[in-house]
Amino acid sequence: MSKYLKLSYLAVFVLLLGFSGNLQASNGNGHNHDEEDARHSVEEQDSHQNGEASVNTEEDVYDPTPVVMHHIQDGHGFHVAGDFSVALPVILWTDNGLVTFMSSEFHHDITGHHVVEKKGMRFVNLHEDIYQLNKGAENIKMDASHHPVNASKPLDFSITKNVFTLLLAALILCLIFLTSAKKYKKGNGHKVPKGLASFMEPLVVFVRDDIAKPNIGKKYERYMPLLLTMFFLIWTLNLIGLVPFFPGSANMSGNIAFTFSLAVITLLVTNFSGNKGYWKHILLPPVPKALWIIMIPVEIIGVLTKPFALMIRLFANITAGHIIVLSLISLIFIFKTPAMGLVSVPFALFISVLELLVAALQAYIFTMLTALFIGTAVAEDHH
Amino acid sequence: MDLVTPEIGLIFWTTVTFVILLFLLAKFAWKPILKAVRERESFIEDAISSADKARAEMEQLKSDNEQILRDARAERDGILKDARDMREKMIVEAKGQASTEAAKIVTQAKELIENQKMAAITDLKNQVAGMSIDIAEKIIRKELSDKASQETMVAEQLNDFKLN
Numbered sequence: 427m428s429k430y431l432k433l434s435y436l437a438v439f440v441l442l443l444g445f446s447g448n449l450q451a452s453n454g455n456g457h458n459h460d461e462e463d464a465r466h467s468v469e470e471q472d473s474h475q476n477g478e479a480s481v482n483t484e485e486d487v488y489d490p491t492p493v494v495m496h497h498i499q500d501g502h503g504f505h506v507a508g509d510f511s512v513a514l515p516v517i518l519w520t521d522n523g524l525v526t527f528m529s530s531e532f533h534h535d536i537t538g539h540h541v542v543e544k545k546g547m548r549f550v551n552l553h554e555d556i557y558q559l560n561k562g563a564e565n566i567k568m569d570a571s572h573h574p575v576n577a578s579k580p581l582d583f584s585i586t587k588n589v590f591t592l593l594l595a596a597l598i599l600c601l602i603f604l605t606s607a608k609k610y611k612k613g614n615g616h617k618v619p620k621g622l623a624s625f626m627e628p629l630v631v632f633v634r635d636d637i638a639k640p641n642i643g644k645k646y647e648r649y650m651p652l653l654l655t656m657f658f659l660i661w662t663l664n665l666i667g668l669v670p671f672f673p674g675s676a677n678m679s680g681n682i683a684f685t686f687s688l689a690v691i692t693l694l695v696t697n698f699s700g701n702k703g704y705w706k707h708i709l710l711p712p713v714p715k716a717l718w719i720i721m722i723p724v725e726i727i728g729v730l731t732k733p734f735a736l737m738i739r740l741f742a743n744i745t746a747g748h749i750i751v752l753s754l755i756s757l758i759f760i761f762k763t764p765a766m767g768l769v770s771v772p773f774a775l776f777i778s779v780l781e782l783l784v785a786a787l788q789a790y791i792f793t794m795l796t797a798l799f800i801g802t803a804v805a806e807d808h809h
Numbered sequence: 810m811d812l813v814t815p816e817i818g819l820i821f822w823t824t825v826t827f828v829i830l831l832f833l834l835a836k837f838a839w840k841p842i843l844k845a846v847r848e849r850e851s852f853i854e855d856a857i858s859s860a861d862k863a864r865a866e867m868e869q870l871k872s873d874n875e876q877i878l879r880d881a882r883a884e885r886d887g888i889l890k891d892a893r894d895m896r897e898k899m900i901v902e903a904k905g906q907a908s909t910e911a912a913k914i915v916t917q918a919k920e921l922i923e924n925q926k927m928a929a930i931t932d933l934k935n936q937v938a939g940m941s942i943d944i945a946e947k948i949i950r951k952e953l954s955d956k957a958s959q960e961t962m963v964a965e966q967l968n969d970f971k972l973n
Contacts, residue, residue, distance in 0.1 A: 499812065500819065517818075582818045589822040596830045603838035610845035616852040623842075630842055650843060651835035659830065682812070683819030691827065745812070 490756035498677040498748045500588045501536075501554045503529035506672040514590055519581035520547060520558060529584070538566040538574065549580075556582050588684070591676035595662040602626060603658075633657050633793065641797035645804050649797065652695060656688065657793040664744060664785030668778060679788075680744030682737070689737035692796045697729065700803040732799055736792055743788050747781040 504512040513530035522545050529551075531542045538552035541559070548559040550566050557577035559566060567576045585593075606623035618624060633654050638646040663679035678684055708725040711718065754774040758766040944966050 495812070500816065582816065583821055584818055585822075586818070588819055589826075592822060592826050596826050599830060600833060600838075603834055603842070607838040607841040610841050616849045618849070619845075627842065627846065630839070631846060634843070634846075647843075651831060651839045654839050655827070655831045655834050659827065681819060683815035684823050686815040687820050687823035687827065691824075741813075 488756070488759045488762070490753060490760065493756060494749055494752045496554075497675070497752055498680060498745055499554060500586045500676075500681060502532065502551060502556070502584055502586055503534070504587050504590060504672055504676075509534075512590075512672065514587065515585045516549075516556060517583040517585065518549070518556060518558075519583060520545075521580075522547065525549075525580075541565070550577065552577075554586075555579060556584070587676045588678040588681055591663065591666055591673070591678045592684070594673055595659060595666055595678070598666075599655075599658055599662055629658075630654060637790070637794050637797050641794060642801040642804065643806075646797075649695070649699075649800055652691075653793050653797055656691075656796060657789050660688070660740065660792055661786055661789035664789060665782075667744060667748065668781055668785060677745060677748050680741055680746075680748055682741050685737040685741040688740075688792070689733035692736060692799060693730070693733040695796075696733075696799040696803045699800055701805075703805065704803045732795075736795055740788055740792050743784055747777065747784055750777050751781070 502516055503514055506512060511530070511534060513528040516525075516527050516529050516531075518525040525544045525547065527542060527544055532540050532551045536551050536553055538550040538557065540550065541564075542549045548563065550557050550559065552566065552574060556579065557566065557574055558580045560576045560578065563576040566574050569575050602622065603626065606619070606626045609619035609621065609623040619627065634646070634650060637657070638650055638653050642649055660679055663684070666674045667677050667679060669675060708729065709722060711721040711725055713721050751774050754770045754777065757770045758764065760766075948963055948966060
């Protein structure tokens, strides 16, 4: 029995390896374009902005930092390959109301030179931040540390690369789970459903039996939708982020705004579910009264640090994975020899496989800790 | 876009999307899936417990059957033993009866024989008496004719008589 189990594990592992091998192969290609483009733009930017020779005397020296940073951060427009990008809507809330236009109007310019004029306002894209030029200003001006001096940032509700990815993930989840749910409605009673649903059900049951039940206890059922949605959304976004080409590659689950929003949801749900015992523990901690002056602030800070840790953990783990893969691929350009690919690609492959694990693991940890926090808030009072 | 500064736009879209997704999936996916899973689990639990019950009942039935079989066997043995005893008894009784009957028959036969013997003896006696009378008559007749011969004859007769 256990022999078969081992064999099947091996088979799954080999499959996974093959799969990620394919991914990685395209990863290398995809990023080559990405990086070349980015390099050009970086060089342009240097020569344009500083008006002087770049800091590096050798023009060929390749700096991976802007490339990596460009990749892991959000952007207007989704670069696909070569000069081809998918334009995404830019939605701005300015003093004169809503302004919308397609990101293609910037013509891939992220140096702030291409000015888009709408409703009498001028906008530029400076490193994927949209700035509104002050009245009368024709061009953006920078101070010594590259901060614009004659422009301000309007509220930016654009459908960026990350928002696009988020919507894609939501769509995928809806497709997968609404299709799965349909299989149950056909009323074949107690039979195990076939196909997609049979694949998804163990995952749903995993969230219920290994995340919700042990951490929350009796009242777990109320929080199942939240935990399931969190788990699958994070996991899906993590996996989409690992796909190296359009429509993947966006670092949504490694974006601080995303993890922040989820952490805030955890914070709100935890504290709104808090029962008497939970609040008593925070506001009237079971320590001598003299210590309350220390303990109460500590407990209140603890309420905030728990979701804060969630936010940082997911952000750092996913972003780090992207940075490592990109850095390894960047080695080829730093050493300026394709032979480096023999080293970079196996390493990047290894990291990518590891990231497949991390993708599931971080989704699990985030959901598990959310369940744990809720569990402490709804736990029966033991004092 | 700073790496660690949350963007208001992304926060907005994340929250909106998450809430909508949560609502959609909760209503149309998680609820039916979890309900089906729960129902199936309770169905399986029921099935297992009823199977256990059935098995226990079967065991009970089996042991009952065995008990009945044992009882039946014991009863059969009892009946057989009774029958054997009865047979023995009957044989013994029959034997006894037969021997008494035989004895009775023998006695009756003996009595009959005795009676016959007595009758025969009586008959004989009567005949002898008759013959004696006949002889006496003959003698008396002869004596009337010849004294000597009468005496001889008496003597002879007596001899004969002795022979008898």
